[in-house]
Amino acid sequence: MSSREIRIATRKSALALWQAEYVKARLEQAHPGLKVSLVPMVSRGDKLLDSPLSKIGGKGLFVKELETALLDNEADIAVHSMKDVPMDFPEGLGLFCICEREDPRDAFVSNTFASLDELPLGSIVGTSSLRRQAQLLTRRPDLQIRFLRGNVNTRLAKLDAGEYDAIILAAAGLIRLGFEDRITSAISVDDSLPAGGQGAVGIECRTADSEIHALLKPLDHADTEVRVTAERALNKHLNGGCQVPIACYAVLEGENLWLRGLVGDPDGGNLLTAEVRGPQRDATALGIQVAEELLEKGAGAILQKVYGEAGPQ
Numbered sequence: 001m002s003s004r005e006i007r008i009a010t011r012k013s014a015l016a017l018w019q020a021e022y023v024k025a026r027l028e029q030a031h032p033g034l035k036v037s038l039v040p041m042v043s044r045g046d047k048l049l050d051s052p053l054s055k056i057g058g059k060g061l062f063v064k065e066l067e068t069a070l071l072d073n074e075a076d077i078a079v080h081s082m083k084d085v086p087m088d089f090p091e092g093l094g095l096f097c098i099c100e101r102e103d104p105r106d107a108f109v110s111n112t113f114a115s116l117d118e119l120p121l122g123s124i125v126g127t128s129s130l131r132r133q134a135q136l137l138t139r140r141p142d143l144q145i146r147f148l149r150g151n152v153n154t155r156l157a158k159l160d161a162g163e164y165d166a167i168i169l170a171a172a173g174l175i176r177l178g179f180e181d182r183i184t185s186a187i188s189v190d191d192s193l194p195a196g197g198q199g200a201v202g203i204e205c206r207t208a209d210s211e212i213h214a215l216l217k218p219l220d221h222a223d224t225e226v227r228v229t230a231e232r233a234l235n236k237h238l239n240g241g242c243q244v245p246i247a248c249y250a251v252l253e254g255e256n257l258w259l260r261g262l263v264g265d266p267d268g269g270n271l272l273t274a275e276v277r278g279p280q281r282d283a284t285a286l287g288i289q290v291a292e293e294l295l296e297k298g299a300g301a302i303l304q305k306v307y308g309e310a311g312p313q
């Protein structure tokens with residue numbers, strides 16, 4: 001390999017930096033002697049942490065600055081949480097690597113109560129995810145959902161300050177940042193179906209940079225890739241992402257893939273579900289099939305209501 005350096009564009013949040021450092025370490029391990037550096041940047045989404053994401057232009061905000069750095073040749077790769085990566089890439093960029101998935105579940109975090117089931121009537125739960133809210137309120141219509149954004153540390157601090165009886169976060173983020181002991185209980189995917197791509201890290205780079213593609217190869221995780229491919233196909237067909245009340249989760253069963261999808265009214269009480277089993281090689285078609293089934297069941301009206309309030313994602 002050449003002696004060129006790989007520059008990683010990354011947001012400055014603790015989780016983004018952890019993920020960038022993780023990719024740096026994996027690249028250095030796979031290619032001894034390779035030079036890898038971080039190019040930290042502040043995204044517009046990071047500057048507007050107090051507004052609901054859906055109201056300020058969607059999660060694409062976090063990705064745009066990184067993509068501009070790639071296109072301007074100020075960096076070579078961008079490391080993303082797969083659940084935050086929009087479905088379509090700008091001309092000249094694409095996703096060229098998906099790393100092994102961490103725990104994909106949502107985590108229940110509380111200083112007082114052991115699990116969702118033990119929350120007293122009317123408890124205050126912090127989350128700003130419409131996906132989590134829809135599933136929580138369907139199961140527990142008595143709960144009061146309160147807005148909660150900010151990075152993982154901020155969210156934990158708000159819980160510790162007593163603003164909430166419990167909060168819901170992705171287990172993966174907590175584990176990566178060394179807060180695994182804050183996970184009071186992991187919520188089964190049967191009770192809170194994750195967001196597409198949750199727990200997986202992906203790497204975006206220039207389509208034409210075949211030298212980088214080759215260097216990224218050892219970080220590919222085939223099982224994760226096929227699962228996330230099915231989940232993203234579902235999301236894409238529904239025009240969604242993690243700021244809309246869409247959940248989807250794929251697992252492998254030998255040669256087959258089992259994909260579950262869900263669209264829920266954020267106010268609770270109306271959860272539409274669909275699932276399919278089929279060959280792994282049909283991952284994209286299976287994602288579209290589950291999305292179609294959700295649309296047949298009325299997902300369009302729920303999503304229209306959300307998009308209507310927030311504008312397109």
Ligand SMILES: NCc1[nH]cc(CCC(=O)O)c1CC(=O)O
Pocket residue numbers: 081082083084168169170171172173197198199200201242
């Ligand atoms: N939406 C923000 C976000 N993007 C990725 C993660 C966690 C890590 C992951 O899912 O890979 C989180 C935090 C959360 O949802 O609690």
